[in-house]
Amino acid sequence: MSRPIQIKKHPFPSLLYLEWILLSITALIAVIPPPVRRFRPKLPELTICGLFPDLSICNLLPELSIYSLIVFALMGLKLPTSSNKNKIIYTSFEILLILITGLFGERFARLFPFLYIILVTRSCLIFKLPGRLFVTSLSFALFLFTTQLKYQMFNFQASPQAQERFRFLSLNWSLVFGLSLVFVLLMMNAVLSERHSREKLAIANEKLREYAMQIENQATLEERNRIAREIHDSLGHSLTALNLQLETALKLWQSNPGKAETFLATAKELGSKALNDVRQSVSTMRSNPLQEQSLERAIASLAESFHRSNGILPIYQINLEYPLPPEINTAIYRITQESLTNISKYAYATEVKLELATARGNLRLIIQDNGRGFDLGQNTTGFGLHSMRDRTLALGGEFNINSAPGSGCKITVNIPLTRLT
Numbered sequence: 001m002s003r004p005i006q007i008k009k010h011p012f013p014s015l016l017y018l019e020w021i022l023l024s025i026t027a028l029i030a031v032i033p034p035p036v037r038r039f040r041p042k043l044p045e046l047t048i049c050g051l052f053p054d055l056s057i058c059n060l061l062p063e064l065s066i067y068s069l070i071v072f073a074l075m076g077l078k079l080p081t082s083s084n085k086n087k088i089i090y091t092s093f094e095i096l097l098i099l100i101t102g103l104f105g106e107r108f109a110r111l112f113p114f115l116y117i118i119l120v121t122r123s124c125l126i127f128k129l130p131g132r133l134f135v136t137s138l139s140f141a142l143f144l145f146t147t148q149l150k151y152q153m154f155n156f157q158a159s160p161q162a163q164e165r166f167r168f169l170s171l172n173w174s175l176v177f178g179l180s181l182v183f184v185l186l187m188m189n190a191v192l193s194e195r196h197s198r199e200k201l202a203i204a205n206e207k208l209r210e211y212a213m214q215i216e217n218q219a220t221l222e223e224r225n226r227i228a229r230e231i232h233d234s235l236g237h238s239l240t241a242l243n244l245q246l247e248t249a250l251k252l253w254q255s256n257p258g259k260a261e262t263f264l265a266t267a268k269e270l271g272s273k274a275l276n277d278v279r280q281s282v283s284t285m286r287s288n289p290l291q292e293q294s295l296e297r298a299i300a301s302l303a304e305s306f307h308r309s310n311g312i313l314p315i316y317q318i319n320l321e322y323p324l325p326p327e328i329n330t331a332i333y334r335i336t337q338e339s340l341t342n343i344s345k346y347a348y349a350t351e352v353k354l355e356l357a358t359a360r361g362n363l364r365l366i367i368q369d370n371g372r373g374f375d376l377g378q379n380t381t382g383f384g385l386h387s388m389r390d391r392t393l394a395l396g397g398e399f400n401i402n403s404a405p406g407s408g409c410k411i412t413v414n415i416p417l418t419r420l421t
Contacts, residue, residue, distance in 0.1 A: 019121065022114050023073045068097040072115065079126050087126050091135060094119050095142065113177050116143060117184055124188035136185050140178050147174060222387075227281060235281070238274035242267050276309060280341075295329045296320070299336055299356065306340045306352070314340070316354035324363070328415060331391040332356065332365055338384045339367045339411055347371025347409065358417065363397075365413040373403045388413075 072094060080086040098115045116139040123135035147170050245267035252260035290298045296318050307313045324332075336354065343349055349371030356365050385401065388411070392399035397415035 019076050019118050020073070022118060023069070065101050068100045069115075072097040072101070072118075076118070076122060079122060081126060087131070090126070091119070091123060094122070095138070099142070099146070113143060116140075116177075117180060120181055120184050121188060124185065124192060129189070132185060132189070136181050140181055143177055144174060235274055235277045238270050238277060242270040242274065245270060280305075290329055290333055295324065295332060295356075298329075298333050299354070302333075302337055302340055303354070306344060310344050312350065312352060314352040314354050317356070319357040321358045324358075324417075328363065328395060328417075331395055331415075332363075332413075335365065335388045335391055335411075335413060336367065338388055342384050343369050343371060343409075346374070349408065361416060361418045363413075363415040363417055365415075366410065368408065368410040370408045373405050373407045373409050375405055376401065376403055 075090070075094060075097075080090050098119065101115060119139055120132070120136050124132050127135065245263045249260040249263035249267065252263065293301075299316060299318065303314045303316055340352070343352060347369050349369035351370045353368045354366070357363075389399040392413050392415065395415050397413060400412045400414075401409065402412075403409035
């Protein structure tokens with residue numbers, strides 16, 4: 001069983017303070033004597049002891065009412081929240097205390113209906129909607145029962161005119177009290193619903209934050225693995241070959257300087273290739289790869305770099321009707337960069353075509369080569385393909401790849417612009 005609601009961890013401290021204010025007003029009114037009526041005989045208090053002062057127990061009942069009010073106030077400091085049995089016992093004991101205060105409390109009986117309002121407020125914090133409705137209905141029924149009992153007591157000594165007036169005031173007071181209970185119930189339901197929505201939203205935000213952290217960590221890990229593979233496959237291979245060329249040149253330097261010079265020239269070419277690999281890796285890791293330049297210019301730079309590395313000048317056609325959002329520019333640049341990198345490494349192509357255009361609220365990117373291609377059923381788990389697909393799907397687009405051994409490869413990216421512009 002979970003712990004009761006404590007004062008320091010009360011879900012609605014303002015309601016607890018309001019409850020104390022109502023109880024303080026009740027106690028204050030009980031201390032202040034009623035106003036003196038000059039032209040009308042003073043009526044006795046409409047309680048059992050007020051009408052039957054000769055009862056032996058009446059000497060103790062006023063003190064019992066005071067203690068009941070104090071206990072009722074202290075019960076608001078801890079509310080049961082888990083066990084239905086404890087909730088029912090708790091609420092039943094509260095009702096008993098209210099009845100003692102209302103029937104035997106003399107001056108306390110003047111404001112005992114406020115205790116029912118506090119009872120309904122507390123029931124909203126510990127019960128679900130059916131329980132709240134039951135406690136509210138029971139409170140109103142008990143109030144009507146107490147009022148009727150007082151009316152019968154009042155009939156013993158009042159004139160018919162006074163009885164009629166008391167009945168009229170009781171009816172009005174009952175209607176006002178019933179509407180007050182309904183208002184409190186609706187207000188508490190609205191407050192609790194809002195709090196429940198906020199809690200669900202906070203939980204969803206926390207899960208979203210955790211998911212975002214997991215995605216970020218996963219993306220960081222994948223990026224590290226990709227860079228590690230990049231270094232191992234390109235830079236590591238180039239440096240290993242460079243080291244072998246230099247060792248051979250050193251061995252032949254004395255005996256055959258001409259041949260050693262040839263190995264040195266090869267080593268220089270390998271060093272230049274390693275330097276290009278490093279520059280490409282650094283460019284890939286940049287947070288803003290476009291570096292304040294337009295997408296057209298950035299793609300042109302990629303084509304020039306591809307031409308320098310492979311001796312093939314990509315045929316590209318760019319037709320953008322209007323500027324694109326930064327997130328789309330970055331995604332298109334990364335997809336184009338990754339595609340050209342894969343073509344350079346694996347395709348052995350002699351012709352590369354690139355088309356980028358906007359039409360009818362849609363952006364289309366097509367990258368096609370005439371290389372050796374690959375089997376889609378056996379080679380779709382690479383980091384590069386996953387990265388391009390994830391970037392496209394993150395923008396609500398579609399990513400398609402068509403390839404077959406010996407038939408080249410065609411990548412098509414479609415991104416809707418209506419939701420992003």
